[in-house]
Amino acid sequence: MARNGTTKTYLWCDACRRSYAHADAPAGACPVCAGPTRELGRLAAIARGFMANELVASDLRTKHRQLVRLIWTRNGMGERYYKVLAPDLPYNRFEARVTELLMRGAEEGWVRFVLPAAPSDDAAAYRVEFDDDERFVRELEAIFTSAPAKG
Numbered sequence: 381m382a383r384n385g386t387t388k389t390y391l392w393c394d395a396c397r398r399s400y401a402h403a404d405a406p407a408g409a410c411p412v413c414a415g416p417t418r419e420l421g422r423l424a425a426i427a428r429g430f431m432a433n434e435l436v437a438s439d440l441r442t443k444h445r446q447l448v449r450l451i452w453t454r455n456g457m458g459e460r461y462y463k464v465l466a467p468d469l470p471y472n473r474f475e476a477r478v479t480e481l482l483m484r485g486a487e488e489g490w491v492r493f494v495l496p497a498a499p500s501d502d503a504a505a506y507r508v509e510f511d512d513d514e515r516f517v518r519e520l521e522a523i524f525t526s527a528p529a530k531g
């Protein structure tokens with residue numbers, strides 16, 4: 381396998397059309413969409429990135445998603461949701477799925493991400509707002525069906 385010293389590989393996500401370093405994709409799950417990834421050689425990963433021809437746009441989308449994830453998981457909130465729901469999946473996949481849900485909610489209009497006009501040290505300036513808290517709870521329950529009964 382170790383030919384020409386090019387043993388370094390990357391993990392490619394078909395859904396996001398981009399590659400990740402192994403360190404960024406624990407257990408081989410895409411850090412952005414939590415989907416499965418395929419191992420690719422370095423050159424193949426670069427070639428695919430060029431073919432996808434969406435590097436700039438998908439980078440913005442990725443950063444946007446990362447920001448959403450940071451907002452809802454900060455101050456241990458991600459871990460708290462995880463403990464309460466006790467879903468049958470690893471934390472990083474849980475985080476990705478809730479992030480997906482929030483982004484879908486924003487698309488559908490029942491979730492709002494509030495951002496300051498300029499980058500700020502005021503953490504409270506970054507927040508998630510729900511038009512309908514119960515909708516969010518229902519959606520969470522629908523996704524994580526192994527969630528324990530509320531109580």
Ligand SMILES: [Zn+2]
Pocket residue numbers: 393394395396397410411412413414415
């Ligand atoms: Zn992905």
